Amino acid sequence: MTTAPTLARTRAELEVALRPVPRSVVMTMGALHEGHLSLVRAARSRGEQVVVTIFVNPLQFGPSEDLDRYPRDLTGDLAQLTGPGLLGPGDVVFAPEPAEVYPDGDPVVRVSAGAIGEVYEGAVRPGHLDGVLTVVLKLMHLTRPDVALFGRKDVQQLVAVSRMVRDLDLGLSVVPVPTVRDEDGLALSSRNAYLTEDQRPAALGLSRALAAGERAAAEGADPATVRAVAQETLIAAGVLADYVALVDPLTFADLPEDDRPQSGSVSVLAVAGRVGDTRLIDNTDVRWA
Numbered sequence: 012m013t014t015a016p017t018l019a020r021t022r023a024e025l026e027v028a029l030r031p032v033p034r035s036v037v038m039t040m041g042a043l044h045e046g047h048l049s050l051v052r053a054a055r056s057r058g059e060q061v062v063v064t065i066f067v068n069p070l071q072f073g074p075s076e077d078l079d080r081y082p083r084d085l086t087g088d089l090a091q092l093t094g095p096g097l098l099g100p101g102d103v104v105f106a107p108e109p110a111e112v113y114p115d116g117d118p119v120v121r122v123s124a125g126a127i128g129e130v131y132e133g134a135v136r137p138g139h140l141d142g143v144l145t146v147v148l149k150l151m152h153l154t155r156p157d158v159a160l161f162g163r164k165d166v167q168q169l170v171a172v173s174r175m176v177r178d179l180d181l182g183l184s185v186v187p188v189p190t191v192r193d194e195d196g197l198a199l200s201s202r203n204a205y206l207t208e209d210q211r212p213a214a215l216g217l218s219r220a221l222a223a224g225e226r227a228a229a230e231g232a233d234p235a236t237v238r239a240v241a242q243e244t245l246i247a248a249g250v251l252a253d254y255v256a257l258v259d260p261l262t263f264a265d266l267p268e269d270d271r272p273q274s275g276s277v278s279v280l281a282v283a284g285r286v287g288d289t290r291l292i293d294n295t296d297v298r299w300a
């Protein structure tokens with residue numbers, strides 16, 4: 012008896028593999044690490060059938076981004092996905108080629124992330140979140156889940172997907188899953204594979220900047236100070252900062268500079284920057300004193 016999930020490479024194979032039971036989906040671009048596996052474990056406890064999609068979506072990469080160099084290892088990914096608490100018989104890995112997802116070439120009609128897609132990640136990577144939402148919507152239609160799980164690490168993506176599901180009445184639940192970190196605090200990411208040993212201390216600047224911002228907010232600082240403290244920590248670590256965002260967790264709108272939010276309320280502090288050629292992002296919840 013096989014213990015492996017079904018591998019579907021085409022829409023037709025996927026259709027055959029989907030069973031009429033509650034289903035949860037985890038969408039990935041492969042190069043799986045413990046962060047993805049934590050999503051799969053969380054999916055396991057929510058759906059009778061779990062579908063993991065593995066697809067490097069060209070639509071969400073800009074012309075100067077790392078689409079060709081993005082790590083691809085389907086055999087390694089499949090090996091990681093099989094095991095206790097992960098995928099078994101009856102589950103599905105959907106790993107299509109681009110022509111299977113976009114049979115008519117680049118889609119003419121796309122999803123717009125609206126205002127959420129124009130700031131921070133959206134400003135640094137124009138069109139990125141529109142590309143993400145377009146493929147997420149297609150994969151939701153193809154896999155028809157009751158629950159879709161997304162990591163908190165890509166918090167702006169999580170906010171945009173949650174908003175799309177509400178705004179377009181997609182009729183499924185989006186479940187956020189906490190970021191998994193290495194012991195030293197670095198958030199797990201497929202892009203960490205590009206970092207050299209020498210670059211690791213600088214990369215830790217991101218999680219340190221978040222910790223510094225969180226501390227400042229807990230000690231009574233205002234938003235301007237929290238942003239400044241995080242920015243200074245990034246610069247001191249040698250990170251070429253793209254942004255420090257201190258935003259509302261539901262809309263991704265900026266908090267006013269000197270207006271301290273209500274005590275006990277929670278905002279999102281998100282940072283992004285480059286270490287060498289590698290672009291890293293991270294975020295945390297900030298609770299106000």
Ligand code: PAF
Nearest residue numbers: 038039040068143146165
């Ligand atoms: O987070 C990712 O890996 C991607 O943006 C996603 C959600 C799989 C869409 O391609």
